[in-house]
Amino acid sequence: MRASTYPLVDADEAAALVLEQTPVLEVERRTLEECAGRVLADDLIAPSPLPAFPSSAVDGYAVRSSDAGHALRVIGESAAGRPFAGPVAPGTAARVLTGGVVPEGADCVVMVEDVQVDGDVVMVPSPLRAGTNYHRVGDDVRAGERVLSAGTLLGAAEIGIAAAIGQAMLPVGRRPRVALMSTGDELVEVGKRPGPGQIPDSNRWALLAALREAGADVTLLGIAPDEPGALRDLVVDALDRADVLVTSGGVSVGMHDLVKPLLESLGTVHIGRVKLKPGKPFTFATIPAVSHPHPSPPPQGGGKKLAFGLPGFPVSSLVTFEVFVRPALRKMQGFAQLQRPTLPVRLGYEARATADRTEYQRVTLRRVGAELVAETTGSQSSSRLLSLAGAHALVRIAPGDLGVKAGTIVEAIILALP
Ligand code: AMP
Ligand code: MG
Secondary structure (H helix, E strand, O other): OHHHHOOEEEHHHHHHHHHHHOOOOOEEEEEHHHOOOOEEOOOEEOOOOEOOOOEEOOOEEEEOHHHOOOEEEEEEEEEOOEOOOOOOOOOEEEEEOOOOEOOOOOOEEEEHHHOEEEOOEEEOOOOOOOOOOEEOOOOOEOOOOEEEOOOOEOOHHHHHHHHHOOOOEEEEEOOOEEEEEEEOOOEEOOOOOOOOOOEEOHHHHHHHHHHHHOOOEEEEEEEEOOOHHHHHHHHHHHHHHOOEEEEEOOOOOOOOOOHHHHHHHHOEEEEOEEEEEOOOOOEEEEEOOOOOOOOOOOOOHHHOEEEEEEOOOHHHHHHHHHHHHHHHHHHHHOOOOOOOOEEEEEEOOOEOOOOOOEEEEEEEEEEEOOEEEEEEOOOOOOOOHHHOOOOOEEEEEOOOOOOEOOOOEEEEEEOOOO
16 A cells, blocks of 8 residues: 555755744735734834833922032923923922923933922032932834844733734744544544544644634634545645645555545645654645636745645544644744753653654653753553653654663743743
């Protein structure tokens, strides 16, 4: 059978190959309301300084520091949004509120707690230091300063900065449209009672969550039967509207494993097996866009579509998603950082290696003094999703027969911190 002839590709090489084939999607402009979780596509430059005017940091009196220790005549008030027009001349003070403009002539603000007021006269302490209690023009941001870099994830603070410099819309990378399909005659909809030999389609929901976390816009195709014609129709129809196809199941070498031959008939299968545990049958293909009249705008990046055939075992599908699909989806959106962060951790268990494949073992992390110690999540069977549920990190164990001794420092791929 054809599928078994695919060479076993080194896991790192396979990951690099996937990224090489992955296009960056086009940029779109979105209102700030829609920007959370999106990726900034261009550097963001401040057109003007922040603050734009000398702005009081406290409620108090704007004075000249040379008037320290004097009784000063209060000549007006500068509240937030209602500046005082005149200058502060020697011997005078202007009441100023937080966020109010510090009037010309004044070079410091004295806190209301530090003065004595008697009618329209205010007694200020001595000494006073010029520049205190207010923010000067450009203290926070200089005009022309790059405040955010292209490729940055837009979170609360980043969106706040964009708003503060007056940008109502931002250029962001488009979210990849992903069609998600489960394959297998044994699968039933979750919530329906499985018949003899049937199981709930759990991968769909696990992968949907993972895809959304990675920024994808997901269309659910449901369950495809192990029947070539039906599978083909579903896939061809879905690829019409999607940038990426993600399937689970049907990529082993069994009689009913139809995904590889199908992808081969539609495009180029670049990877059909990887030296990875779990996830050996991982399959990756590119499919040229069909050139028939199309209601939606033509895709960019040459119109090439990506297809990921993930293995059916629940842990295998999620681990291969982590290793191959998530970085690709991040590249498509324009993220500068494609990979999860890593941290050095001390292995708290004896890690056995697999002879011919890189193993991604699931671990929990625990703080011991200044270190993080990794403990195994138990049986690493590719069907046992409990090995991944609650895992804080993945630890890569290189192929061979040596394994890694307990107590060794290894680099862990961080999924969540304890
Ligand atoms: P396959 O890759 O199709 O040979 O499937 C490998 C194993 O994963 C089998 O035990 C399947 O029943 C199981 N499996 C496949 N698809 C799913 C799914 N969507 N949800 C849960 N288990 C699945
Ligand atoms: Mg199957």
